[in-house]
Amino acid sequence: MSKKEVGFVTMGRVERRAEEVREIGIGLLGYAFMGKAHSNGYRKMPVFFYPPPAFPRLVAIFGRTEEAVAEAARRFGFEKYYTDWRKLIADEDVEIVDNCLPNYMHAEPCITAAEAGKNIICEKPLAATLEDAKAMYEAVEKAGVKNMTAFNYRFVPAIRLAKKLIDEGYIGKILQYRAVYLQEWIMDPNFPLVWRLRRSVSGSGALGDLGAHIIDLARFLVGDLASVCGMTETFIKERPLPGRPEERGKVDVDDVFIAMVRFKNGAIGSLEASRFCAGRKNYERIEIHGTEGSIVFNLERLNELEVYSRKDPEDRMGFRNILVTEAVHPFIDRWWPHGHIIGWEHTFVHEIHHFIDCVVNDKPVGPMAATFYDGLKCQEILSAIEESAEKGKWVEVP
Ligand SMILES: NC(=O)c1ccc[n+]([C@@H]2O[C@H](COP(=O)([O-])OP(=O)(O)OC[C@H]3O[C@@H](n4cnc5c(N)ncnc54)[C@H](OP(=O)(O)O)[C@@H]3O)[C@@H](O)[C@H]2O)c1
Known part of the structure; x- marks a missing residue:
């Protein structure tokens, strides 16, 4: 002490x-x-x-x-x-x-x-x-x-607002979840065979690296998945070895995956992640559509949340862009006053605070943070998508 x-x-x-x-x-x-x-x-x-x-x-x-x-x-x-x-x-x-x-x-x-x-x-x-x-x-x-x-990403204030709105029924019963996570950093065929492109080190490619994030958010915001139907592709199959560019090695992970999914609560959705989307830097975009409205989140504009309510008066219906930087929103009162924006690195401060609080004060880590149980559930979905892509058919999620 x-x-x-x-x-x-x-x-x-x-x-x-x-x-x-x-x-x-x-x-x-x-x-x-x-x-x-x-x-x-x-x-x-x-x-x-x-x-x-x-x-x-x-x-x-x-x-x-x-x-x-x-x-x-x-x-x-x-x-x-x-x-x-x-x-x-x-x-x-x-x-x-x-x-x-x-x-x-x-x-x-x-x-x-x-x-x-x-x-x-x-x-x-x-x-x-x-x-x-x-x-x-x-x-x-x-x-x-x-x-x-x-x-x-469970610790982005706008994602927390999305969860609150969904839990309060603002968009009604969820019908569809649509998420993409797109990057471009390995489009150059001479980009080396780094650990992220080797199955023995990384497990999978864009699927486990980027897909894991949008799968976790699917579970956080919508609920457990029931089944998946996926496809994967590797566009560049060999690359120079790091530090030994004259030698080439096999890329044995996916460059891109696309999956259709069914949730246990009846919602359906699509997931997509790629490292071959020219112009997309770190583009994680989620759209959730319910019987009463929609919610849109874009990581490249992480202080904002777009919401649409079918209950708005007809003559002013339309997407509203909420700047999620007021002290009423989670975590924001700890940062800067009067709508000053925050960034990606703040999410790590939030999750570290949460975890230390749970350890010191014996609080439960979930459901607001992902536990190892959530990590395992995500891994089951990653595996199911790979199995589905291999077999070319729908696979049940345990
Ligand atoms: N939450 C997020 O947004 C996010 C973003 C990026 C990554 N990640 C995850 O964070 C983890 C680490 O990724 P990173 O991007 O930090 O990796 P990185 O930048 O490549 O760093 C890897 C670290 O691990 C060490 N290491 C030990 N064994 C290694 C091996 N066999 N190959 C390469 N490095 C090895 C490296 O140092 P030495 O080489 O000296 O041992 C280095 O310090 C991964 O699980 C990744 O999926 C999460």
Whole structure:
């Protein structure tokens, strides 16, 4: 336990509080894209979510490349680094293990962490295979540790507003869910065979990387899926090896997937993700249509939510664009006053605050965040889509 006195400014007022707020030790696996996003989340959280449930103590960070992980430790503010993930998990100062490694490296460290009684955040998709995802879920259940699959889009204020409107019946009974997640970053045939393009490391391609997000949002906003009918395609089948461009290796994951889906509640939908959509940078767009209206979300305009109600007076019916930046919306009162916008990196601050609050105050991680159970349900759908694409027919989701 450490006592901290922190002064902070709110809307021009200076407040001083002395709080008994303890520290919580963080061990982070991975220091690159997500490692940086999560580190930023731990550092920002207590500044904005004050007083925090606990002050994150950045105990240790892991990576295989010593020079790079040492540099990341200095840059992100970790006390030490390890090049052996088992040592990080065994470190007695680490209470939360946060796994930001490539997908095939999710299972073993998470299961080891659960067995050591550590609380766990794991990046999405939960695993590279359904078998691994099941083992991970069983391990956290058996150990009774808090667990979260880091589906950060559940923490976008506009997505939370969409959920609230749906739960309140604003768009009536949901009929259709339509979601696309489109990128363009591997269109160049000379782009190397990075880990995301190798099945043994990533599990699948656009499906598990991007599709996992829109599948999780489908479950969060609409409900469980009943069956899927999918197709996948790989446009460029061989690529230069990283660092050895004269040699080429096989791309054994999908570049794009498209699936029709049926929900258990009777709604139907379509899902699509691709890394071959010229001009699309990080374009995640969701449309939900109900008997009484529609909701549209676009990640590239994440502060906004478009809504349409059939109950509006006839002479002013039309889509309304709500700027979801007022203090009445989730998380916004912690940021800036008077409609100042927030960005993508804020979602990580929100999910980290939520998880630490759940650990410290023994609150349930779901249903507002995704647990390992949700990660497993998503993995079952990823698997069902692959099976359907392979067999060319509809497949039931367990
Ligand atoms: N929530 C989101 O929006 C989001 C966005 C992007 C990624 N993700 C997920 O986050 C996880 C990590 O992705 P990332 O984009 O952060 O990956 P990345 O930038 O490639 O970083 C991978 C990290 O893992 C380490 N590593 C250990 N074994 C590795 C291996 N066999 N191959 C490559 N790196 C290895 C790397 O350091 P060393 O090479 O030194 O070991 C590096 O620190 C994935 O599960 C991904 O799906 C989530």
